[in-house]
Amino acid sequence: MQMIDGEPKATVTQDMHHTDAAVMALHCSGSDSTQWQHLDTYLAQETELILPTLAGAEAVTRGWSRKTYTLAEEAKPLVDALHHHAAPMHLVGHSYGGAVALHIARHHPERVVSLCLYEPTSFSLLSHVNQADRKLFDEIETLAVAIENAVAEGCPDFAAQVFTDFWGGVGTWQALRRDRRAALIDWIPKCPLDFGALLYEPPGAALPAHLPVTLMVGTQSQRQTQRIVQLLRAETSQASVVEVDGAGHLGPFTFRDRIAGLISAHFQRVGKPMIAAGTVGRGL
Template sequence: MPKDIRYETETFWQVFGTGERPALAIHCMLGSSEMWGGVLAPMADTLTTTAFDLPGHGQSAPWDAAGAAPGAYQTLATRIAASFIERPVDLIGHSFGASVALRIAVGAPQAIRSLTLIEPVLFAAAKGSPEWEELRPHQDHLDALLAAGEQEEAARRFMRDWGAGAPWETLPEKLRTRFIAQMPIIENVTPANFEDPGGICRAGGMEGIEAPVMLIRGDQSPKIVAATCDAIAARLADVGTAVVPGAGHMLPLTHMPQVSELIAMNIERS
């Protein structure tokens, strides 16, 4: 499985499927490219999908947050993701990965054949909504923990809200240690989620995406996700939305067959 230097970052990736259509899949915070294997398996004859590990995740090199401008991580992830696109692709992203995918689609709509956004966390799209106002104090508390160096408690709270539902104490020690070490990345990404320094929400940006878009969320996810999906969908020319019953934020892992079917449906529309 290949690994090379992309934007001064040693980046690992793997390829799923052997189909004629090129695709690119971008995983969530604290995840890795491994999560896409089962989701993409039913489309192996249709897609050849590149899935890479974000900096500081999986088998890619660590990322040093010291001195980085707020939101810089999203810019780096977007540049690395875009470096894998050579011709129009079916672009798939989950959570933070969905925000990166949307940023690419806004910046280069001609590079996108279809766009599937699973639980995007671009909360700036819903800024000022009741859901945004409700979430902000919780995020302020998480930010305070991170600023105080309380990395373990921050990781515990983050996984409680955005994990797959397993209690922190039941996670393997190796995983807990890794999540704690990745908290500086979460700290840097927060401004990208809430304030959108990359300009994804700029006037006319999402409206310029002509490729079919599918927005997927779970009905058990934090309320801000529904508000974010609704706000994004309202600005798109060709969009479908889907809500998976009983699913939370990590539905690519917990509700794999449903997510696979919805991705396939969107691909068939392009």
């Protein structure tokens, strides 16, 4: 397993030449590389798991803002990693990490073997379809502005609570461990940048027609993410949609083992690199 501490301009210094396709798993906003660490126990012995930590609040100190930060900027160190690797990679992603994975697949399709995504928050897809979708887009933009204003007014704890309770439901913030709340408060200045990158992503190339895609969506999730999954399903005939009964947007945390099993099923469908669920892999 390789851990990459991501900064906006970070690069991968270790040479990563392997014959088998590796897996790069991208976490959601406000999390870090440990989100997908448990996938290591599902991997075949010869498969490399790459766990980047995406850019954090340091991006704000470098001059980026909600209106200027982009998924292309976020993806730079990841694209560098892909090009340093001898073979294309499978990409796994949740929420913001899923949207970053989609961006990479659209702009660097030759480096991607497959996509397995839980509710990618590609909000820009909602901005140009119809009036109902535009309303969903406007709701997220309003949320982003509210969080941005709270941070600017010196209320990062309130901003972090608004963000957390939007995705997890009222009370999610209060249920978090103290260290997780502190980590989110430290990260929250980056939140408006993530929203801006997601909301204002310019139209990109279509997903490659041959690319295998699994899209997971919770039955209790927000209308925005459910609609984005519908739009992505309509974009490519290779997409398979899996509904996770009872899960919300935080399904990879609250239904961790179930989601890991679905990721395993995805790799069984595309041929590599997960072992079959219930069999012995590394770390077991």
